[in-house]
Amino acid sequence: MSKFPEASGLGHGDMCKQFKLVKLSCRNTDAINKCDLVISAYYTTHTMTSIDDLFKKPFLPSTNGSTKRKFEDQDAEAAYKSAKLDPSVDDAPEDEDEDMEAGPELPPEEDEDEEGRFFGSGTNQHTNAALDFVDRADDGADVKVEKIDAAWVRRLGLSFERKINKNSELRAKYETDPSKFVASEADLDAEIKSLSILSEHPELYKEFAKIGCSASLVSLLSHENTDIAIDAIEIISELLDDDVEAEQEQWDALVEAMLEADLIDLLLANLDRLDESVEADRSGVYHSLSVLEALSSNPTTAATIAQDPILKYLLNRISATEKSVSQNKQYAAEVLQVLSQASPAVRDRLIPLDAVDKILQLLAAYRKRDPERDSTEEEYAEDLFDTLTCLSQPSAGKSAFLLAEGVELMLLMLKEAKFSKTRALKVLDHALSGPSGQPVAEKFVDAAGLKPLFSTFTKRNLEAATIEHILGIFSALLRLLPGESAHRIRLLAKFVEKEYEKLDKLVILRHEYSTKARNTEDIDAGAATYCLNTLDVILSWLIAEDAGARAKIIKGLADRDEGVDTLKKSLQEQMAGIDAEEEGNVGEMLTALIECL
Template sequence: MTSVDDLFKKPGIPSGSLKRKLEVPDAQEAYKATKVSSGSSPNGNHSNGATVEDENDDDVEAGPELPPDEDDDEEGRFFGTGMTKDTAEALDYIDQQEEETYEPEKIDSVWLRRLITGFEKKVNKNAELRARYEGDPAKFMDSEADLDAEIKSWSLLSEHPELYVEFAESGSVSNLIGLLAHENTDIAIGAIEIISELLDEDVQAEQEQWDALVAALLDADLLELLMSNLKRLDEENESDRSGVYHSLAVLENLASQQSVAEKIGQEKVLLWLCNRIKEPERPLGQNKQYAAEVLQVLLQNSQPIRKRLATDLDGVDLFLRLLAAYRKRDPPKDSHEEEYSENVFDALTCVVDEQEGKSKFVEAEGVELCLIMLKEGTKNICQRALRVLDHAVAGQGSASAAVCEKVVEAAGLKTIFSLFMKRSDSATVEHVLGMFSSLLRLLPGDSAARIRTLSKFTEKQYEKTSKLIELRKEYARRIAVVDKDIRKEQSTLPDDEIEQRAAEWLSRRLDGGLFSLQTIDIILAWLVAEDQVVKAKVAESLGDDGTQQIKSSLEDQKNGLEDGNAEDEDTREMLDTLMTFL
């Protein structure tokens, strides 16, 4: 996903040609205009009104009369230096002060306590004046302006996260959160902006400091007041639109931590986000796009939220209806709508990872919509629809099997195998291989859907199987190059550093195509178990030890599984069964 700093840029500033410029007069031209009299020209020629007497009068000077000597003006106000004695002394004093070195204000606990005290006084004063002069706003407007300025002063705290714990333990957190319910929405928006700054991902806070602040904010009922405030903001108003944006920023920053995501993923938040992303807009605005992004972050970081969205809010059907608009077209390039559609696709992908989401996906005809996108959509939409299908058929259980059966029933095999035979990028190949693996694993052994799937690998003289074997050889070559480089590095390192870099080397092997290679080996193992012709082709293309290479790959995958995990135990049993056929 595109980064957040690039996604949410402020509106561009109008170009200079559209902005009125201040016209500054040219001092030199003004001086020339006064020096040349109405009876002369800059070229030395006489004007129409010049006389001979003028020409012969050597005592006459052009231009304005010279100023009198400075001594002629008792106060010296207009000539000479052009300023009074008091003004000159004042400027001299300023110059002296500028030459002195000032130490910047020290930001520490003392500063924080002073800020807290001043803030609480402003809050209390404004509340008192509002209560006393409820019907006369003029009498509390000054205190409101002071309070607004005091709120902005908290911005400096975001540069000093070492004070977060102390701030969290003070009563000012409750006072700051309480301002979200202030009658003046500008005050509420100002408080939201400060909270957004304090939680921003760019703040260099330690986890302990961040956790302390978040706990204090949530204890002060941040979510409830934030959601209540969102209901009264009107995005037709620029200031209110900014308030919605910063509210979404607060939710995003909280959702980025998995431990907090589940706390804030309450039904009110999810419902508001779902309602916001389905509001029609032309052109699609930044806040709608941001709401989709926040929703996607929440779903990505929390399994309970994914299940809640699927079962309680019917989110799968909502996502499919929103994405149906792109089944034959791409959103405008580099627009908020493009990012919005990507976030909705990602959100749907997260939800169909869960069994509840898979069931809703089948009910809402999500398989059919994705297959239409594969056949009629643009390259970008096709790739995203394929990714959704890959996640929907993956996993274990009856819901995953139901998606696989629906793919075959909806005539999806022809579409998917056509994609496989085309020259495609690595991401497309990876998703297609993932779907093949899921279909072979989950479709019942004697079902018509499984027989139709197997027949696709055998038709046209096993051309799909032959391509699988060629792909395996290609990925094996890539991995061999990576492994050679890794062994070379390992030969020069001590044992403890080899252990430390194990994750890095695994990542490099995955980048080289390890996952696709392992998926192909599982597919070939299933085909060998079903058809002896495939076993002969493997031996013919990969050598007499071809099946042994596949068996070693399955053994490596088995060794990488975790003990005690139910899904991994099922996978281990499947791998053991496949190895018996090899």
């Protein structure tokens, strides 16, 4: 009896073909080996002749006549009578089924495929029978799930170290004959990629670092084969990725071990030898930038890694001439922005490297031209603006900004650009912040910045961000420009011209932001509160500076059942909420305004 009852209805050759089709569709070694066993067993059962049969049946006829087949003598009379007794054609009964069609039998009808023939399984019933047989064999096998714990990490680490050592030994022994160590290199490559599973188990990061595997992984960045180094970078990037749900303690343990293994210097050395015209090397640069970005997420780590060599590399990379902005060029700009925002120490290191001047030169391209919407270049330009915003906050950054004619470039963008307009206002807002912003404020007035600023303010349907930055600039100019100076007189004249139309808009905006700030369910309530406080400072300054402005503002507030006391209360609340760093400068200003009111 056949050991393969599923094969009934199929010839031996057909069934073996089906098993071979199944083998071709297999994706792993275990399944392929299983199919080979099935095919071998099937051949053995159905096609192999027994040894006894081979000796019992001669291949050639015997020479004597004893074994020759004998035919019985035919009776001629019986044959004649038999022929006469058979009915003739005319006497044959009529077939009950007159509609029977001749020809081969049609194949059995199959259920219609609801999704169409292009969405079917791609197999027929015979192939399905073979697949079912293999599946039943799989069901009987015991699948052992490996437990991923500290012991597993130690075994993984031991295997990893062995692969590294073996490859290192063979490379040293057969330095001039790559064929001797290429197999060990392939094994090492596979072992590196197997470490990817650790990103799903961050609870094992500490153990991975403790047994020294993190340091060994970092050391592979200096491997002679750049493919090995790139694989190591990619795994490090995966382990440090923000998407990994690692606790801070787990993340810190891994990062500390990697930094101690000289990760940054090896990363930088590797960046210098990668050729971005090659796809694999370009990927290596991308993952290297990903590692830097991940390390920049922590202010302490950001200050540690952002040394001059890394900062110089990033500045050179964002300045590289390209036909169109590449992904890596944009990514370098993004990493630079994250670093500059993460730590004041990083900003202090970037400014002496002429970062402000270099970024202004790159942004000059967008004075009249807008980058394509939702493009890599648009992201690149936004990252440059954000970095410049961060660098213009320190006192040294403001000086560099003035020296590189940053105020003039931002004003040109305010007049001519579309994409850059709001971003230029943001840069100016931050450049005017703090007590060291007075030179910037005076330069702003000297460079004829008041006209485009107030012209933009009077336009309708402004974006919320645009209004916020304009109000910030108004407040800074009123705070920084010396009293009775020509610069301040020119500023006040802009507020009161055209029958105080700017004051009317300021009062209207105050009412709108007051309503938004009271609505705690509004997601923009925080931004509305900031703008409301800024407006109260501006209105208080104008009341104190000009009698005509005072009367106009008080009348506008009275129309909404508000008055000077409303502004005074707001200033007192701001006074109570300032921190120690702002207390000296801002506190003094608020105290003076409260007394004036």
